[in-house]
Amino acid sequence: MKPNSLDYEQQIKQLNKENRILTKKLQRSQERQIQLEETNQKKESLSKRVILDLEESRDVLEQRTIELSEALAKLKTTQEQLIESEKMAALGNLVAGVAHEINTPVGNSVTAASTLAEETTSFTTSVTAGQLKRSTLNNYLDLATEASEIILSNLQRAGELIQSFKQVAVDRTSLERRTFALKSYLAEILVTLEPQLKKTPHQVTVTGDDTIHISSYPGAFAQIVTNLIANSIAHAYPTNKPGSIQLDIQQQPQQIVIQYQDDGCGIESQYLNNIFEPFFTTNRDHGGSGLGMHIVYNLVTQKLKGTIKVTSQVNLGTIFTITLPFSDS
């Protein structure tokens, strides 16, 4: 069927309308284009200004970078000097500490030896003059015995202190490197500590990954574990309650983490920062030298190239976390 003229009229009307709409849209779009071009021109000149500003800023930045590099180099030198003087200061402290510690037993020995020497002189005079009485002989023998005991015990104490001092200095030559199974080695160390542990009610256990093998210095591990356990025994359980001490080892992608944990009385936060310092002890009256944890710190950081952190909660216990690189070679 042919469309009638009305349909055509309708279509033409519709097309005319669409034509008007499109013309209007075109007109609007042209206006927009002109606006856009103007905006772009503005932006272009703005961009040029921005580029100039940027170039200026870059020059300033370059100059600042040079200055900063120089400042940084100076800072590094200063830092190295500081570290060096810090080391010297630490060594100075160490020597002073050792001198102070050794001074007491040596002083005691000197006093005892002097008394003995004086008494011996007077005793010799009596013998030479043929005036030696039985009572004088007995007195002299008592004094000589006492003096010898004092001298012996004090020199032994001095010897122990010197031994500790040697450990602080981390005598590298006495420690050899080899590959060993870490967990079983730690268990072996505990066996050697059995005589001391037997005297306490505490239990020490080793947990963690059996398969970890490490190329390192077993002697260092022995000293670290011995000192940590000695530290717990000496300080963590003042009431002598039975303690539980745990050593746990875990392997992570690039490192080994050894966690040493006791459930003792904990360390007050004011002391935590000083715990690794040489001669720092809260127990000097009872024979603490303040060197054990410093030895641990030096072994971990210098010999084993690792880190050690301590966290503690009073009445709950203390955790030492030792992180070691898987291989420091």
Place this chain on the structure above:
Amino acid sequence: MFKVVVGHSNDPDSTEAVAEILEQCFESLAGETPQAGILFAAYDFDHSLILRQIKQQFPNLELVGGTSSAEISSRLGFQQDSLTLMLFCSDEIDITAGIGYQASQNPRAAVKQAIAQAKNKSSQEMSLCLSFVDGLHLNGSKIVEAIEQELNGKIPVFGGITADDMKFEQTHQFYHQEVHTDAVTMLIFSGKLLFAAGVGNGWHSLSKPKKVTKAEDNMLYEIDGKPALEFYQYYLNDSSPSLKYPLAVFEDNSDRFYLRVPNAHDAQMNSVQFFADIPQGATVQIMETNAQDILNSSETSIANALKNYPGTEPAAAIFFSCATRSSILGTKAAEEYQAISSHLNSACPSIGFYTFGEIAPLQKDGAICLHHETAISLILGTK
């Protein structure tokens, strides 16, 4: 009975466009006679011709409206260069129109005149007022202030500042078959009308809040005792203030704010000029936004209106959104109405226009306020 119909044509030819909207309305009215209407038209049309045609068709129609930057309706969605008409029929609600002239000379008198004219035609109690006003002869905040003073919070007022095609040259207000500038038009609904509104803007703070220490009308001179232009340039990396960075204005320690849009600045005076007044002593903050937040806030406005509507079946929805929002949205401008309409029943007729300022209370039952860069959704009905 409360019936609302809508016509919308994007035909740029005035004769054809008005014929098309009248035809659409006739069809939807199905024999009912409309009592009142709102017309929004792009600036380029022959407005006198259009109004004459409408008057001829509906001699007793209480018609108001104005020119707009873009138009929206449930028929064609978002359109530029178009003509849209909403007609109201009711035997229970009185809908009456009024106009006040030369608003820039005496805004209070013009407002009084418009209200009186509309009010006198009804014996029922006023419930809602729509107002379309000029904002280029006198800045819109002065007119809105006059409306607030005149009505004294008795009835809520919604509406907008009439617009042109972002040229800010001239805008028109419509009243019956008259085309005016510098006028205030009112459409007052009297009787038991149900309605609710929602306001959304989607702007977020860019600067710290600061106090306006020197301002006069729409000129801002000092913020926290320092030059206003410096304050802007500090946050805009030395760029000039633009409509993309309006100020949020908090008055009387309120946490509610309205926006003010900068339209010029003076590098010598270090001052910034705004489209409307900045009150001295208010707290201000530079704001920023993006297209998605603008769209989300429009949805928020309609969602809040629907949530607060006291009835169950709104008969119509009316939107006022700022022309600057469509300009920020750019090619996404049509999505604002899509976002709003997705919340509405498809049978609900709607109309709206892109303004040079939106009129609505700052908060429910509060004083009315002139907003900028904001979307306002209003829904109304009798059920």
